[in-house]
Amino acid sequence: MIHADSGAEARLPGAGRGFSLSEGFVALRRSLVLWWLSFRAALLSLAVSVVVSLLGTGLGLLLLAPVVCAVRRLVNRQRALADRWSNVRIPACYLPAPEPIPGGRGFFARLRWIARDPQTWRDWLWLVLDPIVGATLAAGPSVLFLGGFWAIGLAFYGVPLSHEWDGLWYLFVPVRDQTTATLAGVLGLLQLPLALWLAPRAVRLHARYTRAVLAPSEKAQMAYRIEQLTATRAEAADTQSAEIRRIERDLHDGAQARLVAMGMTLGAAEHLLDSDPAAVRALLVQVRESSSMALEELRDLVRGIHPPILADRGLGDAVRSLAMICPLDVQVDIDLPGRPDAPVESAAYFAVSEVLTNAAKHSGADRVRIDIGYALGRLRIGITDDGLGGADPRRGSGLRGIERRLATFDGVLAVTSPPNGPTRVTMEIPCALSSPKTTSSSGTG
Structure with missing residues (x-):
């Protein structure tokens, strides 16, 4: 209801209560x-x-x-x-x-x-x-x-x-x-x-x-809901299978290959231990470097599955860590009175990560602003860049992937990206928050 600014509000004689x-x-x-x-x-x-x-x-x-x-x-x-x-x-x-x-x-x-x-x-x-x-x-x-x-x-x-x-x-x-x-x-x-x-x-x-x-009938809404859940369940299963295959491929081509090479190098060092100590020393140095690289690859793989900072400190700090490593000037404004469930947090984190990656690669933007809040039972995320615009979920696999990820939780993605920008990506995920407020501040990456 909209009222007059003055204290003596003009009311209609005989009008209903509260009418102005x-x-x-x-x-x-x-x-x-x-x-x-x-x-x-x-x-x-x-x-x-x-x-x-x-x-x-x-x-x-x-x-x-x-x-x-x-x-x-x-x-x-x-x-x-x-x-x-x-x-x-x-x-x-x-x-x-x-x-x-x-x-x-x-x-x-x-x-x-x-x-x-x-x-x-x-x-x-x-x-x-x-x-x-x-x-x-x-x-x-x-x-x-x-x-x-x-x-x-x-x-x-x-x-x-x-x-x-x-x-x-x-x-x-x-x-x-x-x-x-x-x-x-x-x-x-x-x-x-x-x-x-x-x-x-x-x-x-x-x-x-x-x-x-x-408005559709209750029967039509139920049929639509069943069809939507069937589609999102299939997409979630496909996404999970693709993620498992990616992890297997990264382990096979990365850390596993390095560990095999380390084993072979240690075997060679064992044969040279008595005859050529200097060569053994060089091989051990090579093994140490390979072990460091394998450990770093395993850490990257773990971060790609579920970042430790997300599990330990929540969505706000995890998004701020993304802002710090992003090549763009990223301003973050977060106001969350608690933490969503872990699956929702993970979906939101990777959605933000994907949008930032797209902005850095394709938008031509210099600055990005991220706003995260919670209202009316929904986690709301807005990401705005000053790039060239023209983003379209129908043409980009990244945005379609975000749509599928959010749809698992009945979330929605809206993209406004006119030619010459700016581009605004809005995400909403219905969820409940638990635990007391742990993060509420602004920052720049």
């Missing part, structure tokens, strides 16, 4: 925004009709996917406004987009994805209804408010206008003389507070109507 003029005017502006979105829905509905009529031709098939994406952007805007303005959450159960396939098969796979997604059909139903139902709900308070000013104007100019137009009515009042014109003006004065009282209620009703049209 500022709330009414804010809601009136919001209703105009919703009406404008309904107008855009009408234009988009016309575009969809044209594309559907052209489906028998190649042009309609080519335009179908871009139009569906445009509808989803508009629908997601409505979802966000309903959540922000009316605290009405509208779940979206879109089927995951198919992986890019070379050749023409990818195009037809995308069409099948669009056709079999129930949420897409709900979006199109909303697109048909919103220019009528949504526009009526959104425009009602504004029409009432503007009608009030028109009635007030009739109190002064209604009589000459009635004579010029051969009769004039306002609502149920025929404006014929000054008495009826004044009555119309009084009705208009009463409409102004009524419109301000109605505006917030119309905005909330609009959000509930939008949820009724767009």
